[in-house]
Amino acid sequence: MATSVASKRLFTEYRHLTNDPPQGITAGPVTEDDIFIWEALIEGPEGTPFEGGVFPAELKFPKDYPLAPPTMKFTCDIWHPNVYPNGNVCISILHAPGDDPNHYEHASERWSPIQSVEKILISVMSMLAEPNDESPANIDAAKMWRERRGEYERRVRENVRRGLGL
């Protein structure tokens, strides 16, 4: 296998995450054959309606990683203002500095080669706790979050319970 810069770095990150995983986060390549597709499990942060849930997501890395950011997609049902109904995560750290489709993100929050899978997952975890409703990916969820917080939390809790098979 040709070891490109990207796969080398992904190996390093994988090793790092395995040996020193952050609280509530697990991630690694799905298969041994393709280091460019990872699966991650994120625990719902405590003190939020997501608490107690475990949310699987898929990360896909471009061949020129880390110059370009990976994409992240939840593979479970998740009701959140910054997650598209199809599961794609919309968060500034996953956006390359060049394109700002949303015109609200500070350059400092965007992807840079010094970011890492660990930082992405931590950001996503904090996104679960504190949605950013300035430029929502799921408008219905954002509206519900803004106007009917109670209903939003109920729906999220229901999803969590369903996700756990309860």
Next chain:
Amino acid sequence: MDHRLDIADSTDWIGTPLAPFQSLENALRCQVCKDFYDTPMITSCSHTFCSLCIRKALTSDGKCPACRASDQASKLRRNWAVQEIVDAFQAARPAALKVAQEHGSLKEGREGRRNKLKRGFQDTNPEDQEEELSFQSRKTRSQSRRAAAAASSQEVDDIMDGEEEHQPDDGLVPCPICNTRMKEEAVYAHLDRCDGQPSSQGRSTRSRSSATTLKPPPRQSLPQQLKATTPPSERIPQLSYSILKDNALRKKLQELGIASWGPRPLLIRRHTEWVNLYNSNCDSSRPRSKRELLAELETWERTQGGSAPNAGSAPAGVMRKEFDGQAWARSNHDHFEDLIAQARKKMIPTDAAKEDQTGDHATGTTQEPPDQDMGDKSKPATVNGERNTAPNGQISGSRDNPYEGNEEALSIIRKKVEAANNGHSTRRSSTEDEDVPMANALLPSEQARAEEMQDSIEPLSAPSRRSPLSPTRKKPMFSVPEEPVEDYETETQAH
């Protein structure tokens, strides 16, 4: 993936008495590639990265990855101090890690650390070192070089390390033979007439090699090393691609000695990659040969360039726009032939059964519907509707005795088909006909063949019948090849 476990990482220190070394090691790693700094360069904003990493990042978006300040590759400066620290740390790491892992208790660990810091490599024997180094298999050049040096002559190590660490940073390099310090450019001219004492050769060759050279044993590689660095450290300028026409760009690539094929965006990306590789090599204190750089470019080509699995970054499963179907058909000709042959083998028993049936039931009209159903079921996607119309009834009526009285017509077809297939063995006309619809979807050559066959049949068949039946001739690849059997036979019969 086997080497995953061999990647040295700062987390190796976790759980050892030397856990604080994790942050020390992190500080010695480039934030972009997460590996130890390789030829560290400092930016205008005072951040340090590997030469190659920062050059790639700058060509990608022109900003420092750490603080996003705009910067240019030409403003990068070497960070020798970091290079030396990294080299020293990497050399000390295996031994230190071993000590740390062996000594479980904190107290012992402290002792080990003190020993390590004092003595470095001296207190380990060559076998141990080799073991440690191979345990950490992703060695950098400096490590493998050191390993080689350590293994070859243990006794000079401490001297050598000391010398290297305290090498005056005056921009001068020692002559490998007489050890006189001089400007790097002057060394090669000097070497031609140098007659220094051979007694100091062993040691000084190594220290020289530490300043400028390659992986293989230093003495052997000296000529190669000279050659490698002969076009000394002349950076390739960035091009402003927008003012260059395709041909001019291609020419530039040829002048640089790299591949010049592919569309313009690929040319630009390849040139950028090469400029980065080449220039970062110029920065390096241990430059590699152009051949090694070209090998690296080849790796890039395979993973991200023109030879990448899905070059256009087209998602898998979607056929690329410029997909060359004919070439694909040509290159997979054998495979297609195989599949056709397999399909034919399967069909022969069915045919035989059909013939038996037609023999048993004298009235073919009763037998036609199930036959038709069979065909429809197995290929719901094909256009078959017309077959149930009036001409079909005629056909099925005349299908009772497929070969009766038709030997003449069949022999004509056989001959024509044989001629068209040039070289294919003669088969029963029914089986011969079977591959027509498949061929239509497969190979240009076979398609031509099929068309020829149609032409050959044309004079035999009624012109009015051709249009309702023609859809069955244009069947997709996976249709069951029963229909055309009826087709051609009945056409010839009708005649």
